[in-house]
Amino acid sequence: MKNRKEKNRTENVSVRLGMLFRKKKAAVPAFLLLIVLLCLLPQVTSLYIQRNLIMVGFYMVLGFSLNFVTGYIGEVSLGHAAFYAIGAFSVSLLTTDAGMGYWPAVVLSVLLCGLFGLLLAFATMRVSGTYLAILTLAFFYLVMNIIQNWEGLTHGVVGIYDIPAANIFGFAFTMKNGGYYYCILAYVLFSILITRLLIGSRFGRAMKAVREDPLAATMAGINNQTFRVIAYVLAGMLAGLAGTLYAPFCGYINYLTFTYNMCLMILVIIITGGRGTMKGVIVGSLIIAPLGEVLRGLISLFDSLPAEYLPDPEQWRFVIYGLIMVVMMRLRPQGILGGKSRLDYRMPAGLDKKEGNG
Amino acid sequence: MLELQNVNTFYGSIHALKDESITVKEGEIVTLIGSNGAGKTTTLSSIIGTKRIKSGSIKFMGEEISGRSPHEIVKRGIALSPEGRLVFPDLSVEENLRIGAYLRKDKSEIRKSYERVYGLFPRLAERKGQPAGTLSGGEQQMLAIGRAMMNDPKLLMLDEPSLGLAPNLVIMIFELIREIRKSGVTILLIEQNANMALHIADRGYVLETGYVKLSDSAANLSKNDAVRKAYLGG
Incomplete structure (x- = not known):
């Protein structure tokens, strides 16, 4: 028995x-x-490939994070890298200037990002659409300007040097021992798990209802604002978590590490993959994140050209992003894997399509 | 059951409801009729709390509900099926209904509600897995009403359920409204189709530019000359 x-x-x-x-x-x-x-994988690949895989991992976590806001609540945020930056700066300052251990610093930083998520959610409570997008963008520049100018706290334009490597029980992460790779892999799995758990629940249904029709959601007894706030806090914390690993991974960060392009890239990832889907985030980041490197490879094919005609892959990347977005919006606005709504509905047996429905 | 007393509601400087007083008793079908801009939908928004009232009182089951937020009011047992059948287009029929039961936790009770809704609208049961956006207009209206029913409301408010439906579907929807009342739900119905509304209602209120112009039994209203002239086509 x-x-x-x-x-x-x-x-x-x-x-x-x-x-x-x-x-x-x-x-x-x-x-x-x-x-x-x-x-x-890291046992067989070169460090170069591994590095790119790690970057894909970072963007995957960021994608999952933005997906809470843009995918499930349906609000476009243009400033998502702000949380990434807050997480990174906070963990760096706590481990260098404050001399804290890595993991306690991570916990504090993630909580701080949650707090900023809360702040952003409250600040944008009464706006939507374009205005919301502009406010989130303003939030990003606000955060970056504070980081750039508050010398006493953030070291201003100089940035933070010698960020200690992340470690677990004294075992320091490096590229060589694959520590960062495994850590980001764990974070990606954690993001998948948390998304899956939330979305399949009553909570996830409520978030989707808010996205689909806020008024009808209200009529079902859902407190829309509560879910907005929760989504922003969660998104902030997850992006912050990515940031806490990114800082020691880089070893040095300053105000230029986090750019508007990064915000855009996260958005492009979930739009390309299909917003509101988990597979979409995975596929989107696999395509978009390594694009810069792939492009670098392609451009080296033109090496025989004189240097002044050689395109700079860093610049050209954004032309390609733009193109991808335009093509996606024209051909598959719901994303590569998003939305079953465009698929034809299969009629139940015995119902002829031609008869229509009454 | 529901009592509005001298309710005043404004949109900016526009005075939309002027000292409106309405009573709905348990087990009744009450209808509000009136032309565009008479304040019908505003009345419902004031009751459900999406529109704050300026003065007056709204009592439900003896308790004051004005000034509370919509989700609290919904919790007390008022459901509104909004105008224009706002279903969640990308979610399946079943998911739409599931969200209607959002406030309820008892699984066996929720299952009963599913059965009740599918019993009322067998068409919805046939299309459980289909995205709501692909349903026909009539089916979407059924879904919107069904979703409101999932919360097991004591008072169901319907905003223009016949809007944009073919005549045979209108008759069907009104039949269903009767069925719902039979199962013990009080109904407040807003309609432009005054003929049909007065046909199934017990009592009615005629609204005009924010005032309650007339209130009487539905039978008397449909005989009233002024009403006949203005809303029933002579």
């Missing part, structure tokens, strides 16, 4: 794991295999 119960329970767990990707049970072994493969 007890054995059977136990078996039921394990089955239940595996079914739930399978729901992570909304597929049959076969998805579980496939998913676990994928994780094992991802874990083995």
Whole structure:
């Protein structure tokens, strides 16, 4: 009897794991295999590839973070890198100037980012659409200007040197030992897990209802503002978490580390992939994040040209982003993997499409 | 059950409801009729709390509800199916209904509500998994009403349920409203289609530019000359 119960329970767990990707049970072994493969990857790839994979990981976490706001609540935020910056600066200052341990600093920084998320949510409570987008952009410049000018706290334009490496139980992360790779992999899995748990719940349904129609959501007894605020706080904390790893990963950060282009890139990732979907974030960041590097490779094909005709990949990247956005908006506004709404509905058997519905 | 007393509501400087007093008793179907801009929808927004009233009182089951926020009012058992059938287009029919039951936690009660709604609207049961945006207008209206029913309301307010529907569907929706009343739900109905509304209602109020012009039993209203002339086509 007890054995059977136990078996039921394990089955239940595996079914739930399978729901992570909304597929049959076969998805579980496939998913676990994928994780094992991802874990083995740094053993066989060059540091250059590994570095790019880590960057993809950072953008994936940022994508999941912005997805809470843009994907599920349906509000476009143009300043999302602000949270990334706050997380990074906060952890750097706490571990250098304040001499704190890495993980306590991470916890404090993430909480701080949550607080800023709260602040932004309250500040933008009564605006929507274009005005909201402009306010979030203003929030980004506000944060970056404070970082640039508050010399006493943030070292101003000089930036923060010698940020200690992230470590776990005294084991310091480096590129060589794959510490950063595994850490960001864990953060990506954490983002997937937390998104999945939230979205499948009553909470997630309420967020989607707010996105689809705020008035109708109110009529169902949903307090729209509560969910907006929760989404902003969550998004802030997750982006901040990414920031707390990014700072030690870089070793040196200043006010130029976090740019408006970064904000745009996060947005492009979830628009390209399909907002409001998890697979969309994954695919979007896999395509968009390494684009700069891929482009660098392509441009080196023109090496025989005189230097002054050689395009700068850093600049040209944004032309390509623009092109991708234009093409996406024209052909698949719901994103590569987003929205089943455009798919034809399969009529139940026995119903002829031509007869229409009454 | 519901009592509005001398309610005044403003949009900026526009005085939309002028000393409006309305009573709805338990088990009734009460209808508000009137032309565009008479204050019908404003009345509903004032009750549900999306529009703050300036003065007056709104009592539901003996308790003052004016000044409370919509989600608190919905919790007390008032549901509103808004004008223009605002369904969640990308969510499935079932998800739409699930959100209607957002405030409820008891799973077996929620299941009962599903059965009740699917019993009233078998068409919705057939289309459970379909995105709501792909339903026909009549089906979307059914879904909007069904979603309001999922919260197991004591008072159901319907804002123009017949808007933009084919005549045979209008008759069907009105039949369903009767069915819903039979199951013990009080109904406050707003309609431009005064003929149909007075046909199924017990009592009615005629609104004009924010005033309650007339209030009487539905039967008397449909005989009233002024009403016939203005709203029933002579």
